[in-house]
Amino acid sequence: MAPIPKTPEELIIMREAGRITALALHAMREAVQPGISTAELDAIAADVIKKHGATAAFLGYPPGSPHPFPGTATISINEELVHGIPRPDRILQEGDIVSLDCGAIYNGYVGDSALTVGVGKISPEAQRLLEITEQALQIGIDKARAGNEVSDISRAIQAFVESHGYSVVREYTGHGVGRNMHEEPQVPNWWPTGRPRIRGWQSVKLVPGLTFAIEPMVNMGRPETMMLDDHWTVVTRDGSLCAHFEHTIAITPDGPPLILTAL
Numbered sequence: 001m002a003p004i005p006k007t008p009e010e011l012i013i014m015r016e017a018g019r020i021t022a023l024a025l026h027a028m029r030e031a032v033q034p035g036i037s038t039a040e041l042d043a044i045a046a047d048v049i050k051k052h053g054a055t056a057a058f059l060g061y062p063p064g065s066p067h068p069f070p071g072t073a074t075i076s077i078n079e080e081l082v083h084g085i086p087r088p089d090r091i092l093q094e095g096d097i098v099s100l101d102c103g104a105i106y107n108g109y110v111g112d113s114a115l116t117v118g119v120g121k122i123s124p125e126a127q128r129l130l131e132i133t134e135q136a137l138q139i140g141i142d143k144a145r146a147g148n149e150v151s152d153i154s155r156a157i158q159a160f161v162e163s164h165g166y167s168v169v170r171e172y173t174g175h176g177v178g179r180n181m182h183e184e185p186q187v188p189n190w191w192p193t194g195r196p197r198i199r200g201w202q203s204v205k206l207v208p209g210l211t212f213a214i215e216p217m218v219n220m221g222r223p224e225t226m227m228l229d230d231h232w233t234v235v236t237r238d239g240s241l242c243a244h245f246e247h248t249i250a251i252t253p254d255g256p257p258l259i260l261t262a263l
Contacts, residue, residue, distance in 0.1 A: 005209025
């Protein structure tokens, strides 16, 4: 199904969904410290989303699944890339890095955003990984302009990340966001040279009103990942540290995109 641009009225609602998502992420980020459990962080996000009249986009997702996601946020530590399940016995330790990924539904529209932060004092190597991954997100956002294509975003992220000696994950991508959390287009963080399509992805032309999440997923080691037996948590196959940053954006008629999940 082709991506469908949003109307100005829809974008107003999506901006509020994004703002609520950002508030939940901010509250979790402020609470990150050694000794807190991922279940406690999840409860913080749930409280913020509820107080602002929204519902959690991740809870129970996807509908009809034999293994629906059981939390409000996905919280992933160190070698866990994405989709970590919040648990009371999963305790943050000094020196960890933790990815916080959250979504909120407001008046039928979704906001989706993520960031990775350090727990207490982290190593210089971990700090550099976070900085490069966040910069990769900004580089992708800078390419999200009307007239460009999805592949422009993908190639820019990949080139930047690999120039710093890291790898980008192949199996998971950014995606369209709107009435559903996953819509077209898919937005990979890499793109093979000389090929217009890969695994069904099409280099969609960016037009005003198109809304999607850009989310670099960067590994310190090799790009391969695997899923744990809980049916959700994705880890790096070689056990290396990884980081993840994400914003939902809207393409504007002229100039940089609107970041819907900014505070």
